[in-house]
Structures are given as structure tokens and as C-alpha cells.
Amino acid sequence: MSDSTRRSLPAEAAAQSSWQRGIAVRRQVLGNAHVERALASATDFDRDFQDYITRAAWGDVWTRPGLSLQTRHLLTIVMLATLNRQEELAMHLEATRNTGITPEEVREALMHVAVYAGVPAAHSALKTAKRVLFPPGGAAEPAAHQGGSEEGPARG
Numbered sequence: 001m002s003d004s005t006r007r008s009l010p011a012e013a014a015a016q017s018s019w020q021r022g023i024a025v026r027r028q029v030l031g032n033a034h035v036e037r038a039l040a041s042a043t044d045f046d047r048d049f050q051d052y053i054t055r056a057a058w059g060d061v062w063t064r065p066g067l068s069l070q071t072r073h074l075l076t077i078v079m080l081a082t083l084n085r086q087e088e089l090a091m092h093l094e095a096t097r098n099t100g101i102t103p104e105e106v107r108e109a110l111m112h113v114a115v116y117a118g119v120p121a122a123h124s125a126l127k128t129a130k131r132v133l134f135p136p137g138g139a140a141e142p143a144a145h146q147g148g149s150e151e152g153p154a155r156g
Helices: 003-030 032-040 047-061 069-082 086-094 103-116 119-133
Strands: none
Touching: 003 032, 003 047, 003 069, 069 086, 069 103, 069 119, 086 119, 103 119
């Protein structure tokens, strides 16, 4: 075995383990059905991208120590809201059912977005969150404030 072959084996083994870690956490967060659809629909055009995000994002970053899976997921939601990436945001909001992030935590995180990234970004994200987390005929949205109107609380 040549020196260059010996040097490349650990890199290939590391890449393989990054992919294995990545596919496991990707399935944990997004669900098996989503991951299977993404991998099955990959073509020669985007197969390298699917491999890259599985290794780099999911295998190398999402699996690092120091932050819980829920914290990483909430940070991802905040960043996607800040960047106005509504399609990806909707996917991650759907995945909160897999990671245990509550609608209340999403709401509070998006309030933080309003302060630090702007009201328009938070407003768009809140609309997406309402659509995903509380679909018509699905889970009930938390009740609106009681005993008041748009102008303020009821007075009595």
C-alpha cells in the first residue's frame, strides 16, 4: 500500500462515519419518510449535495457535543426564520414533532427573531408556524386572549 493510499484511508473512514452519524440524526430529526424521499429523489445533478449535507451539516455539526438536539433544532428554526427561508422553515417546524420542541418554544424563539432580525422576518415565520403547527382541521391553536377585543382587554 502506498503512502498516499494509507493517508486517504482515515479520511475515507472519517467521511463514512460522518455520513453514518449524519443519516442517523437526519432521520431522528426529519423522520425516515422525509429522508427516504430526499435520497430516492436525488439525481446525478444533486446527489453530491445530498451527500454533503448528510456528512457536513447532519454528521459533523448536528452531532457535535455542547448543545442538545433540541437547542440545535431551535437555533435552526431561528436562523431559517431570520433568513426568510420559508420552505426549509416549514420542514423544520414539521420536524418539531420529532424533537419535542413545543409550539410555545417556537413562538418565544420567533419573538426573539422579531427583536434581533426584524418584525417582517418574524411575521412571515409566525404565519408559516401557524400553518404548519396548527393546520385547519388539525391540532387546535392555543386560544386567543380571553375577554378582550383587538383594542385591548375587556373592562368591567
